[in-house]
Amino acid sequence: MSSVGGKAEGDISAIFASLSGASHDALPQRFADLKKAIVGTSHEAHQKLTESWVDLLAELQIGLQEIQRKGPSIIPEVSFKELTESGGSATWIKEVAKRGVVVVRDVVPDEEALAWKQQVRDYIKANPQVKGFPADDKQVFEIYWSKSQVQARSHPNVIGAQKAIMSKLFRADPSASLSLKSPVSYVDRLRIRKPGDGKFALGPHIDGGSLERWEDGRYRNCYREILSGNWREHDPYDVGRRLGVNSDMYNGPNQCSVFRAFQGWxxxxxxxxxxxxLRVFPLLKEASAYVLLRPFFRPTLPTTDPNYLSADSWTIDVESTNFPNSFMAGAQELNDLTHPHLRLDDGGVVSVKKVEPGDVVFWHCDEIHAVERVHRGEGDSSVFYIPAAPLTAKTAEYLKRQKDVFLQGVPPPDFPGGAGENGFKGVGTSNDILTEEGRKALGFAPFSLKDGMTKSEEAVTKEANSILGF
Structure with a gap:
């Protein structure tokens, strides 16, 4: 048996060179042509882009100083009650929008979250054949359908948090064909990381594709202000542009093919x-601008020169095929050699503040994030990966395929294939879905048509229900 997506078997390392040690060939000539097509060849266009680059580097320096000064305390937090109440404080919303990350406290009671973890431990013990990374000491498990995960995804507070974080941060034109208030459950795996582990050293990266950000026209349109020399005008929360994006042009393993507004756990x-x-780079707009502009500039000095990072030591590059650390069917990874101005190993990336069982962390789909290289604590570091994705025609199509594989117990379409949990003892079923809202989010019940919906929300809800067979 294989998943509907037809992807090869494997684990989380398949898409990350920093975990697998894979090497990549240089990109073909068409990527140099792509650069010219994006920014043009005129002196005026190059001058404008260069001025924007210089301005961005100066702003990054200011932001980096604040990150280094504040450390983990820079990460905003909000209680579940405040997140989901009507209105909401403009202060916390503004800070989350800037940082691209938030810790939501007390979404699920501690004892319920801890019980889910114990149930998963028992599930792993009953099914020792389960795959995971690293293979010799599994800690990131190819588990998607345990009873605990099904229950967590369908918990009313988890769904409430997803709905609130999307609808309060993202903005959509009334004509946009989506509903931010109808979360779709995008099924992901889980982690139970042991003290002392240094193998799950997942370096800085961005989810949702790599080269696709430049290569796919609709994806590129999400960043049109950045790529035209107006990075300050970029709006990371303009959701309408995200519709129809192809974030998986190369059918990469572990590559998300639909729009997740926020990744989360x-x-x-x-x-x-x-x-x-988790570690994050808490300057969302500035980091996005830097990553998108980086392929169009190259240094003129060796890395050993003390002026290497100065803005006037970099020049425009539309001749090479270089898109730093961007590869076909791979994740968008970053490091201090490929993206030096972010100071990723020198205070630019900070750890998330302490969380307790039942807390949720959400981070924007464009947020640079990583995992601490070594777990130096005394207890396990464990999470269920549960992102927030809105209802669109495309997510409904994915949800239909995901529902089909749920019933088979095999991995979701975007993930490494194979038999998965088919035949596992105690695998979750649709009977483990806790709520009616959970049944909707997982594709087992039609999405509701509600008073106050815009015409576009009503239309996409009807289309999604038709796709799902309701």
């Missing part, structure tokens, strides 16, 4: 800085 342990937790 639900904490199953008490975990703080240095204890194997």
């Amino acid at each position: 639900l904490a199953l342990s008490s975990t703080g800085p240095s204890e194997g937790t």
Whole structure:
């Protein structure tokens, strides 16, 4: 048996060179042509882009100083109650929008989250054939359909948090064909990281494709202000542009093919800085601008020169095929050699503040993030990966395929294929879905038509229900 997506078997390392050690060939000539097509060949266009680059580097320096000064305290947090109440504080919303990340406290009671973790441990023990990374000491498991995960995804507070974070941060034109208030459950795996582990050293990266950001026309349109020399005008929360994007042009393993507004996880342990937790670069707009502009500039000095990072030591590059650390069917990874101005190993990336079981962390789909290289804590660092994705025609099509493989117990379409949990003892079923809202999010019930919907929300809801067979 294989998943509907037809992807090769494997684990989370398949898409990350930093985990697998894979090397990549140089990109073909068409990528140099792509650069010219994007920014043009005129002196005026290059001058404007260069001025924007210089301005960006100066702004990054200011932001980096603040990150280094504040450390993990720079990460905003909000209670589940405040997140989901009507209105909401403009202060926390503005800060989350800037940072691209938030810790949501007390989404699920501690004892419920801890019980889910124990149930998963029992599930792993009953099915020792389960795959995971690293293969000799599994900690990131190819598990998607445990009863605990099904229950967590369908928990009313988890769905409430997804709905609130999307609808309060993202903005959509009334004509946009989506509903931010109808979360779709994008099924992902889980992690139970052991103290002392140094193998799950997932370096800085961005989810949702790599070269696709430049190569796919609709994806590129999400960043049109950046690529035209107006990075300050970029709006990371303009959701309408994200529709129809192709973020998986090369059918990469572990590559998300639909729009996730926020990646996220639900904490199953008490975990703080240095204890194997998430790390982020909390300057969303500036980091996005830098990543998108980086292929169009190259240094004129060796890395050993003290002026290497100065703005006037970089010049425009539309002749090479170089898109730093961007590869076909791979993740968009970053490091201090390929993206030096971000100072990723020198205070630019910070650990998320301490979380307790039942807390949720959400981070924007364009957020640079990583995992601490070594887990130096005394207890496990454990999470269920549960992102927030809105209802669109495309997510409904994915949801239909995902529902089909749920019923088979095989991996979701975007993930490494194979038999998965088919035949596992105690695998979750649709009977483990806790709520009616959970049944909708997982494709087992029609999405509701509600008073106050825009015409576009009503239309996309009807289209999604038709796709799902309701």
